Amino acid sequence: MQIYLPIAELSVNIFLLLGIGGGVGFLSGLFGVGGGFLMTPLLIFIGVPPAVAVATQSNQVVASSVSGVLAHWSRDNVDFKMGFVLLAGGVLGSTVGVGLFSLLSHFGQVDLVISLFYVFFLGFIGLLMFWESTRTILRTRRRGPQLKKLHEHNWVHGLPLKMRFRKSRLYISALMPAGIGFFVGILSAIMGVGGAFIMVPAMIYLLGMPTSIVVGTSLFQIIFVAANVTFLQAVQNQTVDLTLALALTVGGVIGAQIGGRLGAKLPGEQLRVLLAALILFVAIRLAWELGTRPAELYSVMWLAPPG
Amino acid sequence: MSKPSNMRRHFLLLLLLAFSGLATPAKAAEPLVADLSNHLIAITTGFTGAQVLLFGATDGPGDVVVVVRGPTGRAVVRRKDRVFGIWINSAGRDFAEVPNFYAVASSRPLELMLGQETAQHYGIGLANLNIRPVSETSAASTDMLQALTRIKIDELLYQPSAGKVIFLGDRLFRVDFHFPANVPTGSYLVEVLLIRDGQIASAQTTPLVVSKIGVGADIFEFAHRHAAAYGIISIIIALLAGWAAHLAFRRT
Numbered sequence: 001m002q003i004y005l006p007i008a009e010l011s012v013n014i015f016l017l018l019g020i021g022g023g024v025g026f027l028s029g030l031f032g033v034g035g036g037f038l039m040t041p042l043l044i045f046i047g048v049p050p051a052v053a054v055a056t057q058s059n060q061v062v063a064s065s066v067s068g069v070l071a072h073w074s075r076d077n078v079d080f081k082m083g084f085v086l087l088a089g090g091v092l093g094s095t096v097g098v099g100l101f102s103l104l105s106h107f108g109q110v111d112l113v114i115s116l117f118y119v120f121f122l123g124f125i126g127l128l129m130f131w132e133s134t135r136t137i138l139r140t141r142r143r144g145p146q147l148k149k150l151h152e153h154n155w156v157h158g159l160p161l162k163m164r165f166r167k168s169r170l171y172i173s174a175l176m177p178a179g180i181g182f183f184v185g186i187l188s189a190i191m192g193v194g195g196a197f198i199m200v201p202a203m204i205y206l207l208g209m210p211t212s213i214v215v216g217t218s219l220f221q222i223i224f225v226a227a228n229v230t231f232l233q234a235v236q237n238q239t240v241d242l243t244l245a246l247a248l249t250v251g252g253v254i255g256a257q258i259g260g261r262l263g264a265k266l267p268g269e270q271l272r273v274l275l276a277a278l279i280l281f282v283a284i285r286l287a288w289e290l291g292t293r294p295a296e297l298y299s300v301m302w303l304a305p306p307g
Numbered sequence: 308m309s310k311p312s313n314m315r316r317h318f319l320l321l322l323l324l325a326f327s328g329l330a331t332p333a334k335a336a337e338p339l340v341a342d343l344s345n346h347l348i349a350i351t352t353g354f355t356g357a358q359v360l361l362f363g364a365t366d367g368p369g370d371v372v373v374v375v376r377g378p379t380g381r382a383v384v385r386r387k388d389r390v391f392g393i394w395i396n397s398a399g400r401d402f403a404e405v406p407n408f409y410a411v412a413s414s415r416p417l418e419l420m421l422g423q424e425t426a427q428h429y430g431i432g433l434a435n436l437n438i439r440p441v442s443e444t445s446a447a448s449t450d451m452l453q454a455l456t457r458i459k460i461d462e463l464l465y466q467p468s469a470g471k472v473i474f475l476g477d478r479l480f481r482v483d484f485h486f487p488a489n490v491p492t493g494s495y496l497v498e499v500l501l502i503r504d505g506q507i508a509s510a511q512t513t514p515l516v517v518s519k520i521g522v523g524a525d526i527f528e529f530a531h532r533h534a535a536a537y538g539i540i541s542i543i544i545a546l547l548a549g550w551a552a553h554l555a556f557r558r559t
Contacts, residue, residue, distance in 0.1 A: 002488075004354045006523035007530055011355055011488040059541050066549025067556075074557075108385050108396045227542045234538030238530050242541050243523070249545065253552040290393040296461075297387045298454035299396065306380030306407045306493055 007241035008052045014247060016046065021060075021251020028064070028252070029259025030266075031275040032215060034222070036061055036193030037122060039248065040114075041282060050111050052241055054101070054192030055233035059245040061194045061226040064252055065219045072216030079167035079213050082177060083220040086199075089178035090225035093185020098232040101190055105237070108301060112290075117191050119287045125197050126279035133272035140269070168209045168217075177207060181221065189229045194222040197279070338366045338509035341373075341480075341499040346513070348486055349520040356488045359515065361412075362481040363499060370413065370420045370502040371472045371480050374431055375515065377408030377464075378493040381441070384451040400451045401441035407491040408517075409436065409459075410469035412482045422505045429500070429507065433460075433467045463487040492517045 003014040020042050028035030036057055043053035072078055104110040159173030180202045184195040199218045203209045209217070234240045263271065341363025348357045361373055385399040411417070417432055427435045433456055440448040459465035464487070472482040495515040501508045519527055530537045 002353055002355050004350065004352050004523050006519065006527040009489070059545050062542055062545035063549040063552070066546055067552040068549075070550065070553040071557075108383070108399060112393075112395050223546075227545075230542050230545070231535070231538035234530065234541060235534045238534055240530070240538065240541050242526060242530075242537075242544065245541065245545065246548070249548045249552075253548070253556075257556045292394075293389075294387055294394055296454075296458065297394075298451065298458060299385050299387070300455055300458050301383050301385070302380055303383050303401060304381040306378035306405075306491065 003243065003247070005048070005241050005244050007056075007239060008048045008244060010047055012046065012048075017244065017247040018251040020046070021248035022255035023251075024248075025064075025252035025255025026259035027255075027278070029256035029261075030263040031259075031271060031278075032263065033275065034061060034064060034194035034196050035252075036195075037118065037191070037197060037279070038282060040192045041118065041286065043244075044114075048241075048244070049239075050114055051101075051105055051237060051239045052244070054114065054190070055230070055237065055239035056241045056244045056248075057192035058188070058226045058229040058233065059240055059242070060248045060252065061188075061192075062223055062230060063245075063249045064256065065194060065222045065226060067253065067256075069216060069219040069223060072219060075216075077213045077216035078220050079165060079209070079217045080220065081163075082165045082168050082170075082209070083217050085163070085174050085177045086181040086217070087221040087224040089181025089183075090185040090188070090221055091228045093182035094189045094225050094229045095185075095232060096182075097186040097189025098229060098236060100186070101233075102236050108299075114191060115286050115290055117187065119283050119290065121187065121191075121198065122279050122283035123287070125201070126276050126283055128201070129272055130276035130280065133269050133276060137269045137273065167213060168207070170208065172207065177203075180206065181225075185225050185228075188222075188225050189232075192229075194219075194226060196222065337511075339371075339499060339501040339511050340364050341511055341513065343497060343513060343515060346515055348490065348515070348517045350490070350492065350518065350523065351521045352523050354488060354523075356490070357486045359484045359486065360481060361484065361497065361499070362479070363511075364478050365480070365501055365509075366478070368477050368503075369508060370415055371474075372411065372413040372417065372421070372431060372500045372502060373469075373472060373482055373484075374498040374500070375408065375410040375469070375484060376496050376498070377406050377491060377517075378495070379404045379406045379437075381405065382455065384455050386451070386454070398447065400448050402438050402452065402455065403441050404437045404439060405455070406436065406438075407493065408464050408486075408495065409433070410466035410484055412469040412472050412484070414472040414474060414480065420502050420505065425505065425507060429498075431500075433465060462489060464489070464491070486517070490517055492519055 001014050002011045004011050024035040024039045027038060040053050040057050044050050069078065101110060104113050159175050161174045162171060163174040164171050184199045187198060188195045196218050200214055203214045203218060204211060230240055341361060344360035381401060381403050382405040383399050383401050385396040387394045388397040411432060417426065421431065426432050430437055438452060456465055469484055470482050472480050474480045495517060497513045497515050499511045
């Protein structure tokens, strides 16, 4: 059954969209990530214009983050104070990101920048995760689990504007989380992702937050950043496709539940190795595409659309 | 297309047959009469492309050329080049008067019945379109223009030989046009030309509108007219969807 996507101006099989939503939702439930980094390349692959894919994906991220954060909130795993500081930076960063996005589409370089961002960040995070989790698996096998320090003191603790975050058991400068939020906000806008794959490691390793509240807090601020991106993309570029977002959300919600249930039964470290492999696969694929000569060297874009 | 519309088309042809059989001998008719089976292509939620029949009659032997033109606009053609091992858009060139749709159908190959000058004057055939580079003309812009038409042909938006105009007897003719799922919206113009001895003996134009209809059209309209409200509504729907998902799966 074909469905016409009014903003993407494309006719797609509805079951393909539900399938993509379900598949990505399954993986996101399984691994506990948003899955935006898989969804955007898949949408572009089936012919959705990159600008529409990125903007629409942000809208879908709002929906999946809400259901995620509600689950974490009921377990009291959200640091709202930290969330607000993060999202203050995030809203600012995503506004800058959407502006950059408009500028890049004007110069015809938006596809390239999306791909480069994906290759760089997915490659970097994928390698880091792969190395980290294989090392943990090997170490656990040799000596059994080890005790870690709560968090380490580093240069971050020397910054001004110190603030107390009770839930995170931290007394640090507000500039640090706001700065991380700003940086991830830019990525969110350009890549159409929630940005948890950068945010979560940054919260653990740079801020030193307890792992238990990291995911809930990250999801909490993602809602606002993704909503901001959706709004700005709708206003500046008219690229949010509501029909597409709904189809992806329906599939995604169901897939995430199934994935989440399966994920709870599987060992964490092995899952992380799998996730790292998946991230690296996407990065390598995109890098490969950038490096191979395209079948059609030319492209056409309307400057003043006919009408 | 579906069966009923095919039947309707045949019915129209029959009507036309009856009409021309009765009316032509009675008085000196127009040299050329033609019409479309449908003047509106409605892009609805389930749109997968459309087919439109053009039918007509001439007052005697001759060749018929039909040109379908979409509205024109300004487009930029960009070329990818290899920079530091990756392929990126480099040079770009602007073109004006680019039609978003263009299709030609004829009863015989164009070059056999039309002089080059006439074809150029009336913009018949891909090579005779009025597309022009906005800045200076150069070798590069010729490559770009070729690429532009090649890409549009691949997308089925330019159809240099859209079909053969078929004569039923020597007066009645018909031709089918296929519009792909990605057909751009706008007011199109269909030109029907009667060619005799390499010259245009008679011409008729008829409008064709491609328009989004229904929910999809409303969403598009709303997204462009009330962008801020559309953005806010999108967010609210996403929030509600997320909340509903949480409620639905909380107990199980």
